[in-house]
Amino acid sequence: MSDEQSSAEITLRLFVVARWVMLVLIAFGWTLQTISPGMFTWVVSWFPPPPEPTGTAAVVSLLVLGNLWVRLRVLGRGRATTTIAGVHLLVDSVALTALLALSGGVTNSFTTMYFVPMTLATQLSPRWTWAVAAASLLGFAALFVLAPAPAGPPGHEHHFLGHIRGMWVAFGMSAAFMTYFVHRIALSLSRQRAELTRLRLAAEQDRQLAALGTLAAGAAHELGSPLGTVAMLVGDLGVMSEAERADAIATIRQELRRCKTIVQQMSSPELRVPSLGRASEAWPLARLADELHDSGGELRLQIDVDASARGVSTSQPIEVLGQIVRAVVANAVDACRARAGSTGVRLRVAVEGDQAHITVIDDGAGMAPQAAAAAFDPFFSTKPEGQGMGLGLYLARAHLRALGGTIELASQLGHGTTVEVRFPLTEALRAAAGASV
Template sequence: MPHSRLVLNVDDTEAARYAKTRTLQRAGYEVIEAETGAAALKLVAERQPGVVVLDVKLPDISGIEVCKRIKHDFPGVLVLQISAAFVASKDRVQGLESGADVYMTQPSDSAELTATVHALYRLREAELELRRVNESLEQRVAERTAELARMNEALRREMQERMRAEAALVQSQKMEAVGQLTGGIAHDFNNLLAAIVGGLNLIERRTREPQVIEITTHALNAAKRGVKLISQLLAFSRTQDLDAHAVDANELIEGMQSLLRQSIGPSVSIATDLMPGAAVVMVDPTQLELAIVNLVINARDALGGSGHITLRTQPDPHHAGGFIDVSVIDDGPGMSEAVKAKAFDPFFTTKPPGQGTGLGLSQVYGMARQLGGEATIESAVGQGTTVRIMLPVAHTPADRPAPDVQVEQRGRNETVLLVEDDVDLRSILTDMLRELGYGVLVASDGAEALTLAGRHAFDLALLDFAMPGMTGAETARELKRLHPRLPILFASGHANTQELAGIGSASKLLRKPFETAELARRLREELGRPLPAS
């Protein structure tokens, strides 16, 4: 970089050189001298003065040529060409075209020389400032460009995250809407199936004809398949009341191995990878078993008859200590993104017509969400599939199933107040109760039930939970006000036990649809126990 106050004075005439040096020194400049063009070029290279006062006529190299070389090698050095011999207009033009910044003729007075050098330095400072501004501007532009690039990348990531969140929200809302729809449909179908199952049970009990019994058995089996489908719909819609309690998922999986091996056949292998110790979770064991069976059968079908399935339990990596994952893993062909996005939708299936209902994964999704957990799918084409059910950890020891106790199934001259709004089901339940040896008071709604309760004695109330007008819960509260110790048994397809908790300890739930034997057992359980002290 050129020296800020250094001037090179180049002149082969000693007197002229001395006069210019003294003038510039008095003006505050540091001055170095050269008598020849070669010496001038050497000093410029070594010291890089800010200004060169250059005589045109030199003994070795023309001042015009020296100027050209200086400007070529050191464009930041300013050149003041000065001459006593070449003073014509064409000489000025030649000097300026060689690169000189100013051309002066001698003799010139000291004030003009000083002012000219001052002007050159101001020019030089202006150029340096402009260069600094340009460099600073380039740096600021580069920094701003980098900042904008970072902001753009952050915005792009935010937009992607927002799109994922919006897609998840739309999917959640869609699932919620479909869940509400399927819940309502499932409840209505439960009433239909309850009437069908009850009617078939009565036919079985009243006939001795083998052909009729065979037809009834087939019809009951079909109805039970319908019950399973409705159970899956209710699990998906989260309107089915789960009987959740502490269950060791490891023990449950180990206990299912024989059933699962029979379900998948000999060409598909199944293994377990269970977390050490117990994997105690809060879950409805029946629903968890159903979920595992559904997932294993789906995996078997995806494998196409050959492959490997693994059942795994492990702490959920994203919720340390709070949840345990139960996973079904296969090494099959995997799912595309499009299939994976719809896999939990009810009635969606990739199986041929007649080979799948599309409710298996929906049941898994609904059960997990209802328990406060989550169900997820990890899959890619050619990389197999993992379906993960995240279940809440139970903080109590796993429950052990109680031994089955045989009870008397027949009534003992008790009377049941039956409240059911569905005409067909009400008729079937009346016949079932009488078949079991109970007297029956029949009401079509809550208001009629309360009228009968004020006029007649009875031992137990069997109530539909979801009724128009006065609901089963409201009817039960009024009955408990009239008869505080009255046992109440609710018959419903999707009642919420939290509502039952506020009605009284004698209120229990019988899930629709049910068979005659289940009704008989539950009635004896409620009527056979001692009444609480009043």
Template sequence: MKLKIWHKMIIGIAIPSCIAILGNVLTYKYITDVENRQGYVQIGDDLKELVLEVRRNERNFLYYKNEESLKNLHNAISNLSDSATSISPKTTKEIGKTDFLEFQNSIGKYSDLIDSLYDKYLVAREFTEKVRAEGRKLETFVSKGGHAKELTTSFILHLRLLEKNYMLFHDKKSFLELNSGLSQLTSIIPFCNECSPYIQTMKDLFKIYSQNSSMEDDIQIIGDKFEKNTKEIAIREREKISSFVKLTKRHLLIALALLCTLGPLFVYKTATYIVTPIKRLSEITKRISEGDITLRAPLKEHDETFSLAVSFNTMLDHLQLTHESLEKSLELLREKQAQLVESEKRASIGLLVSGVAHELNNPLNNISLTAETMLEDLEELDPDELKGYVQDIFSQSERAHHIVEDLLDFARARRSTVMEKQDIAGIVKGSVNLIANQLRVNNINLHLDVPEKEIFVRGNLSKLEQVFVNIFINAIQAMKDRGTLTVSIEADEENKNVHINICDTGPGISPDKLKDIFEPFFTTKPVGQGTGLGLSVSQSLIKEHGGEIEVESEEGIGTTFTVKFPLYGERGRTAASGEVPNMEQGKTG
């Protein structure tokens, strides 16, 4: 699948976001349900309070059995009914439609039972008065006498007391005691016409009280059911709320777990898909910077990095072509530079030859004169004198040999470019020897301040000699047959390098020309004298050795060139740490 980077980013961000959104949506839904359930719980609690108010008035009604308590009870029932009726069908469906309809129907039935019970109370009240009236008649009958002696006033009064207890308590004990008393009354006087109305009225009252008690039980059962229903509604809704809270917490934990696991995973994968091609390009770029320009970026992904890789490879193709062209140009430049060095060296040799030719005249003239003397006086010379003349000829020829050998050693082609450990003090001394004849020819004094101990640098012998010979010749040409050349070497232990100072007493160089002194073909000499390459070639060779060259000049006083090379290892630094002895040589041509 060909996905762009922004596609990958959208996917990596969208999936964790969807997980978070899904968790939030579910949480919102459950919180909304909890809010609704809290409303249902409130409805249940309100109904429960109203039911408790009904039950309180119910107890008052059952106790007082009067019209006022009935009115209060009906008001409470009306409030309960109105509250139940005001509940919406949707709410009744949520809290249990069947149970709620049964609850509403029970309210009507309960109200009807209350009314019926009140009617029974009125009937019971009439029978109670009737029982009392018959009781009083029975008391009057017994008090007059004329009846069985077993029927005593105390028995009737006790029976009336049991009657009052029964009317007051309506419990089983008082009923059994009163019923037992009536049975005794019947057994004492089986055929007592005056007693029969009381007994019958009392039995009718028993029947009415029994019916009332049954109705009271029914009313209490319905009332208990009211309490149970409202309590169950509140409990059920609270349980649902608790369930919703637990479910919400569970879903939140699941969403959080998914977000904490899948989120970083998708972000990591997305970052990997995005970073991998870029990292691959970075690694290739690093390897290319190390010199391997043959590498190419692989064309794997089909996103924005694809076109980047194509452009990168195209750039590398051009870079490789440019690199190859530069390599060829550099090789050609090296060849030209070598030719320039060789050309400048030949120019230096040509200049040195004139001094060598002048220097060779002295030993050759001495040899010629000695030979002529020997030829003229050969017969007169004794062996010792002859030996002395021969020794003189040999000495002068050795002198000429050394002069020619030094020049040949400098002129001899050195093909090796190997950088080796070199004694810079020895090289400076050797270079001075090469131009010694020029110094004598041009009447220039030499002050040489070079330490006896070796000072080592890393370099190429032939190239280092070329550097110093070029600078020496440049100084000799500047002084024009008169002056002093001062050469000194100082070891700088702190900066770990060595300074070679070359000073002349020439006319100096003006500031406007000094800035161009190392430019190729720049010269202050007349046309035909010098190539203008000596100092430029010397600077190039010095940089090749990791060194640097500086120049200071003051018109009318002279010029000083300072060449700096890094020391070679600890041995070079040790050599530089000792005291450098002053050596002054005054040589004139």
């Protein structure tokens, strides 16, 4: 729906409500007159003369029919336009003039009701705003002709008529000022809404580009390890025995399959980046253990799936979580290899409330406090030059933020590192949608 259609529909809906309120008040007056004439006489003594019943009933009937037509044929079918809204506001000004003429004319204190269609017209366009304002001003002026001339106190008829005419002039000036300033405010708000919409779309595009960039960096980081293994084995093929060469070729094939899997995942970013709006099918949390097959190499990798996690499923994308856990475990394995006598890596999968809790513990080389504080910075690495890109933990934290999760690291130099990963079992987007239903 365009901005013009949206403004027209909002104006028509408010107009229908305002008209119903006026009709209900008129119906209330008729009901009170029927049930309690004395009470009705006392009430109307505070207000203008009682309306002429036949003419008023005809105008009210037309307004009711007009309201029903707008509700059923226009709003009900999504056909609201600026022209329809503007025409109905003009019709309402004419109908209000008729009702006022049938109940005291210019002496009726409810002439200020002209401001209702004028205010609603500011949501349409400058042309309709000034057209409705002019129609209301002319309607007020027509009351001097359509209704009997007002009779003031004896001896002050001229002064009273001058007062009424002054009210018309004051109404015209107020209408002009109100129409101009309210319409300027409406235009300013419209421009602000358009700018906010533009900024929201730009931010969404930037967020998606950043997510795709993070995805590409993650794929490059994951490809580094198998390609490095392939390069090393290819370089040593010439000096290997037949048995060693066969094992090397088998390993190369395995690493190439791994590379192919990473590239396939890269070609389907909607599976890797939930911020792009795609939901994942639920899968058992214990399946994360399968993602760590052979991750420890010659080192011992102990995986413990806590009783709280058994039988529990999550809708978070397994490709993202698999990459995160593999990166953390790979760092732990490298740290253990750098320290003689290491016993290996321990991984624990547990569930606490609606949060999954994954803990990776190693007794490897550990990190100094300064290095631990910078561990999540991009391109920071404690590994020898050429053996790491320094993106593993940075990308893990970026992905976890998109999932609504966190990652924390505690390390002590020479004693090992503990990494704790937490994330909600249900995707943030899906949970938000469920809460809004």
